[in-house]
Structures are given as structure tokens and as C-alpha cells.
Amino acid sequence: MLGDQIRTRRELLKDADRRYSLRQVAGRVGIEPAYLSKIERNEVPPPGEETIKKISRDLELDPDVMLAMAGKISSDLQEIIRKRPLLFSKMLRALKEAPDHAILEVVREVTDGDW
Amino acid sequence: MLGDQIRTRRELLKDADRRYSLRQVAGRVGIEPAYLSKIERNEVPPPGEETIKKISRDLELDPDVMLAMAGKISSDLQEIIRKRPLLFSKMLRALKEAPDHAILEVVREVTDGDW
DNA sequence: CATAATGTTTACTATATACTACACACTAAA
DNA sequence: TTTAGTGTGTAGTATATAGTAAACATTATG
Numbered sequence: 001m002l003g004d005q006i007r008t009r010r011e012l013l014k015d016a017d018r019r020y021s022l023r024q025v026a027g028r029v030g031i032e033p034a035y036l037s038k039i040e041r042n043e044v045p046p047p048g049e050e051t052i053k054k055i056s057r058d059l060e061l062d063p064d065v066m067l068a069m070a071g072k073i074s075s076d077l078q079e080i081i082r083k084r085p086l087l088f089s090k091m092l093r094a095l096k097e098a099p100d101h102a103i104l105e106v107v108r109e110v111t112d113g114d115w
Numbered sequence: 116m117l118g119d120q121i122r123t124r125r126e127l128l129k130d131a132d133r134r135y136s137l138r139q140v141a142g143r144v145g146i147e148p149a150y151l152s153k154i155e156r157n158e159v160p161p162p163g164e165e166t167i168k169k170i171s172r173d174l175e176l177d178p179d180v181m182l183a184m185a186g187k188i189s190s191d192l193q194e195i196i197r198k199r200p201l202l203f204s205k206m207l208r209a210l211k212e213a214p215d216h217a218i219l220e221v222v223r224e225v226t227d228g229d230w
Numbered sequence: 231c232a233t234a235a236t237g238t239t240t241a242c243t244a245t246a247t248a249c250t251a252c253a254c255a256c257t258a259a260a
Numbered sequence: 261t262t263t264a265g266t267g268t269g270t271a272g273t274a275t276a277t278a279g280t281a282a283a284c285a286t287t288a289t290g
Contacts, residue, residue: 085183
């Protein structure tokens with residue numbers, strides 16, 4: 001679950017730095033300590049996109065992975081798809097079962113800019 | 116707007132087939148006529164994913180395009196991304212500015228199954 | 231030992247989402 | 261010409277989303 005990841009990561013950081021207490025993290029993130037407590041214990045549904053991103057930044061966790069665990073997708077990715085829905089929908093469904101290395105290959109090709 | 120697309124398409128079909136009155140379409144789709152009326156005139160925020168898909172099916176419109184106009188993304192696509200968030204997030208951002216033909220090329224390669 | 235900080239419990243709350251239900255005026259068909 | 265069908269205006273609702281706020285018991289610190 002999302003909460004477990006957050007708690008585990010925060011407690012790890014806390015051992016080396018007391019600025020990672022639940023209250024202090026909540027303070028930096030801009031939410032109530034009580035709410036972060038409930039998030040970490042999966043007592044509430046996952047927070048909103050912005051809150052997940054702020055928590056991820058504070059704890060140096062990957063925001064896309066955290067959002068995925070929350071059943072969400074970053075709005076910047078959504079926008080990319082929404083701008084060309086036919087193309088990207090087709091591509092995603094085509095790559096659904098593709099092995100990881102095939103997708104990485106696509107990234108590599110495109111990053112090399114050979115179009 | 117989404118409503119315009121629906122209204123235009125429905126009225127086009129209605130000219131050839133009176134089963135495409137607002138009431139009859141609403142009936143098949145499973146929503147109140149008053150609601151469909153408001154959707155077509157953009158008087159309400161876009162309906163939910165399932166309702167958009169049903170309307171799209173009835174009027175033979177592309178559901179991914181309709182969902183995009185509603186600011187949404189089909190849940191099956193979201194699931195594809197959520198299963199491998201690192202990979203697909205990276206790929207989408209890499210392809211953000213890529214020209215259409217480059218994306219189609221990716222689809223072609225993958226569809227040919229040469230991995 | 232006092233007090234400061236920690237995590238948690240309980241009780242709310244505001245806003246958005248996704249609609250329904252009924253009544254109405256107008257037009258077309260039998 | 262009545263009645264069947266069309267689209268629309270108004271009012272209301274259920275559920276989900278995304279949190280806040282105060283008080284509490286427990287542990288750590290000066």
C-alpha cells in the first residue's frame with residue numbers, strides 16, 4: 001500500500017535526521033499531522049495528486065510510482081495523452097504486453113532524436 | 116466542446132433515422148433525457164467515463180477522443196500506465212513533442228512484434 | 231522532573247461529481 | 261384534432277473526494 005511506502009521511507013530517514021518526524025514532514029508538506037498519520041496507516045483513501053507529489057518530494061520517492069499506488073496518473077502525463085488521444089491510446093494498447101526492454105528501446109530511440 | 120460533438124453527430128444520424136432523437140438515445144444510453152440535453156448544450160460538466168463510452172458507442176464516435184474532450188482518460192489506459200509507472204511515464208514524456216509519424220512508427224514496430 | 235515533541239483518536243466539513251425526477255411548451259403524426 | 265413525441269427549465273439528491281481541528285496518551289529531552 002501507499003501508506004506503507006511512506007511510513008517505511010520516512011522512518012528510515014528519521015533515524016538519520018529528526019526533521020523527518022511525522023509532524024515535521026506534515027508541516028513541510030502543508031497538511032495536518034493527523035491526516036499524514038492516517039495516510040501512513042492507510043486509514044483514509046489516498047490523498048490528492050498535489051499532496052502525493054509534495055510528500056514524494058520531501059521523502060525523495062518517485063512521484064509517478066506513488067501516484068500509481070494511489071490509482072492515479074500525473075496530470076502532466078494525462079495532458080500529453082489528451083492532446084493526441086488517438087495516437088497515444090493506440091500506442092499504449094499496442095505496448096500493453098510489450099516487455100520492459102522493448103519500451104526502454106522506444107525511449108532510447110526517441111531520446112536519441114532519430115526521427 | 117464535447118456537447119457540440121455529440122449534438123452534431125446525433126442530429127446527423129437523426130436525419131436518416133428517427134431512433135436518434137435525444138430521448139431515444141438517452142433511453143438506450145440509460146440516462147435521463149433532460150441530462151443528455153444539458154450535456155449536448157454544455158450546461159453541465161462532462162458526464163462520467165461509462166456514460167461517455169455508452170454515448171460514443173451509440174453514436175459511433177471514438178471514445179478515447181470523447182473522453183479526452185471531457186478531460187478524462189479511459190481507465191483501461193490508466194491501468195496500463197499504473198502497472199509500470201516508471202517505464203510508461205518516462206516514455207510518454209519522451210514522446211511528448213514527437214511528431215505524429217514517429218509515434219505511428221512505434222506502433223507499427225510493436226504491432227509487427229519485432230522484439 | 232517538567233515540558234516539549236511524538237503519533238493517534240474522534241468528530242466534523244467543504245466542494246466536486248454525477249446524476250434523477252417532474253413539469254412544461256412546442257411540433258409532428260394518426 | 262387529440263395524442264404522441266420532441267427538447268428544455270427547475271429543483272433536488274447521493275456519494276465521493278480531500279481534507280481540518282482539537283484533544284489525548286505516550287515517549288524523549290533539557
